[in-house]
Amino acid sequence: MEFVVEMINIRKEFPGVVANDDITLQLKKGEIHALLGENGAGKSTLMGILFGMYQADRGVIKVDGKEVRIGNPNVANKLGIGMVHQHFKLVSNFTVTENIILGNEPTKGLVLSIGAAARRIEELSKRYGLNVDPHAKIEDISVGMQQRVEILKMLYRDAEVLILDEPSAVLTPHEIDELSKIMKNLIAEGKSIILITHKLKEIKAVANRCTVIRRGKTIGTVDVAETSQQKMAEMMVGRNVSFKVEKDASVPGEVVLQLEGLSVNNNKNSLGLKQLSLEVRAGEIVGIAGVDGNGQTELVEAITGLRKIQAGRILIQGDNIAHKSIRERIRKGVGHIPEDRHKRGMVLDYTLEENMILEVYNQPPFSKRGILNKLAIRKYASDILTSFDVRSGKGPLSMSRSLSGGNQQKAIIGREIELNPDLLIAVQPTRGLDVGSIEYIHKRLIEHRDKGKAVLLISLELDEILNVSDRVAVLNNGELVGVVKAAESNENEIGLMMAGIEKGGGA
Numbered sequence: 453m454e455f456v457v458e459m460i461n462i463r464k465e466f467p468g469v470v471a472n473d474d475i476t477l478q479l480k481k482g483e484i485h486a487l488l489g490e491n492g493a494g495k496s497t498l499m500g501i502l503f504g505m506y507q508a509d510r511g512v513i514k515v516d517g518k519e520v521r522i523g524n525p526n527v528a529n530k531l532g533i534g535m536v537h538q539h540f541k542l543v544s545n546f547t548v549t550e551n552i553i554l555g556n557e558p559t560k561g562l563v564l565s566i567g568a569a570a571r572r573i574e575e576l577s578k579r580y581g582l583n584v585d586p587h588a589k590i591e592d593i594s595v596g597m598q599q600r601v602e603i604l605k606m607l608y609r610d611a612e613v614l615i616l617d618e619p620s621a622v623l624t625p626h627e628i629d630e631l632s633k634i635m636k637n638l639i640a641e642g643k644s645i646i647l648i649t650h651k652l653k654e655i656k657a658v659a660n661r662c663t664v665i666r667r668g669k670t671i672g673t674v675d676v677a678e679t680s681q682q683k684m685a686e687m688m689v690g691r692n693v694s695f696k697v698e699k700d701a702s703v704p705g706e707v708v709l710q711l712e713g714l715s716v717n718n719n720k721n722s723l724g725l726k727q728l729s730l731e732v733r734a735g736e737i738v739g740i741a742g743v744d745g746n747g748q749t750e751l752v753e754a755i756t757g758l759r760k761i762q763a764g765r766i767l768i769q770g771d772n773i774a775h776k777s778i779r780e781r782i783r784k785g786v787g788h789i790p791e792d793r794h795k796r797g798m799v800l801d802y803t804l805e806e807n808m809i810l811e812v813y814n815q816p817p818f819s820k821r822g823i824l825n826k827l828a829i830r831k832y833a834s835d836i837l838t839s840f841d842v843r844s845g846k847g848p849l850s851m852s853r854s855l856s857g858g859n860q861q862k863a864i865i866g867r868e869i870e871l872n873p874d875l876l877i878a879v880q881p882t883r884g885l886d887v888g889s890i891e892y893i894h895k896r897l898i899e900h901r902d903k904g905k906a907v908l909l910i911s912l913e914l915d916e917i918l919n920v921s922d923r924v925a926v927l928n929n930g931e932l933v934g935v936v937k938a939a940e941s942n943e944n945e946i947g948l949m950m951a952g953i954e955k956g957g958g959a
């Protein structure tokens with residue numbers, strides 16, 4: 453039997469949108485099959501159907517050649533299908549072993565031995581090169597390790613088919629390499645993988661075949677080795693995509709943000725950012741490069757007012773805002789595209805329209821003497837959603853929760869850029885976005901710069917930092933290693949600086 457899973461002519465409609473329109477996907481045994489599509493193309497919905505979270509309106513699912521009905525995730529598990537979601541479902545004060553056996557305790561009078569479970573987990577971990585300590589507590593291990601626990605959870609339940617939903621979105625470059633190895637180990641042992649990802653490089657590196665969907669329809673399935681990244685991007689977006697960011701040289705003006713000897717504590721009450729001095733001028737984009745956890749969070753939270761500082765000054769156009777409230781900082785012109793869009797970006801149970809005016813609803817024309825001007829709000833929201841190509845079932849009236857992750861992200865970016873802040877702090881702005889959307893967001897960041905605004909870009913993607921920034925500041929262990937001009941630098945130099953090894957020439 454060539455195919456372990458076949459999804460044939462699947463259709464799924466939500467109010468106002470056909471999320472899956474006659475989609476077919478066939479997974480061969482022992483392959484890594486990438487599922488590629490724009491934000492909102494219908495990938496998560498399709499996998500939700502395979503994992504029993506949604507029921508298809510039409511179509512057939514076969515597992516090992518036999519037609520099946522997958523009414524809920526338990527049925528999926530019994531059929532050997534497991535899924536690692538973007539947001540992990542682990543209990544943080546439980547151990548790895550406790551998390552893995554949770555909900556899978558033996559019934560029928562068997563006594564569960566934690567020791568035996570831990571031994572089996574250790575064995576699986578060794579066999580697939582996962583390197584997980586069964587006795588570690590979830591809260592003490594990295595995000596990358598937590599993801600491996602999710603993978604182990606599936607293996608422990610004897611999953612043969614593994615669905616990974618954008619697994620690399622939360623990982624550092626080194627962890628991504630490790631994950632690639634793990635995926636290869638898995639298929640070498642006969643497992644089959646469906647990999648949802650927006651990263652074409654990653655598809656090239658690990659996948660055997662790739663199915664592309666666009667606006668709910670199958671565009672085709674290709675052999676990855678024979679297909680260029682450009683071709684896959686074109687299939688996905690339906691037009692030519694430029695990977696190169698077009699921009700003129702920057703014309704920096706006055707200093708907008710000046711950091712002087714900024715020291716900030718991390719969550720462990722020691723210094724996460726040490727004596728940082730840096731300036732960002734009007735008309736320039738300064739990128740912050742660094743391995744995750746080297747002071748980026750402390751920096752962003754200190755400037756936006758989410759975290760107290762230990763020492764130093766934060767000047768916006770000459771005024772020290774270091775001890776001002778968040779609201780005052782927004783009024784001073786600080787805009788923020790946050791890293792965690794669920795926690796800080798959007799209220800998921802508000803409509804899109806309500807989310808678009810979160811920061812301005814109490815100002816004219818949206819509100820006059822306490823009365824909301826619905827028409828003005830609708831127009832303002834619709835304009836943002838159109839220009840940022842936010843796709844949703846009911847437009848401004850859609851519940852924010854119903855949007856695909858990438859479309860939520862585009863809406864937040866649109867809202868923040870629309871406020872036209874003098875200093876825009878963009879943290880991982882394109883994480884989870886498809887290549888077409890990335891191209892657009894980069895263009896808008898550069899437009900913002902060209903309007904004479906200052907942009908501070910924090911990203912773990914070196915490509916993005918180098919392509920979009922004018923100057924790059926590199927952080928290592930909370931300290932500024934150096935600042936270089938992006939046009940005169942390269943991945944190698946910045947990579948070394950990120951490791952704290954070499955200083956740039958100064959820019």
Ligand SMILES: Nc1ncnc2c1ncn2[C@@H]1O[C@H](COP(=O)(O)OP(=O)(O)OP(=O)(O)O)[C@@H](O)[C@H]1O
Pocket residue numbers: 466467469470471489490491492493494495496497498843844845854855856857858859884
């Ligand atoms: N529970 C739901 N209720 C209403 N609409 C939904 C629901 N889930 C998804 N949709 C809509 O279905 C479409 C497909 O969404 P889906 O999440 O499957 O896209 P995706 O390809 O996974 O996107 P992304 O890459 O951004 O995660 C979107 O237009 C989305 O707004």
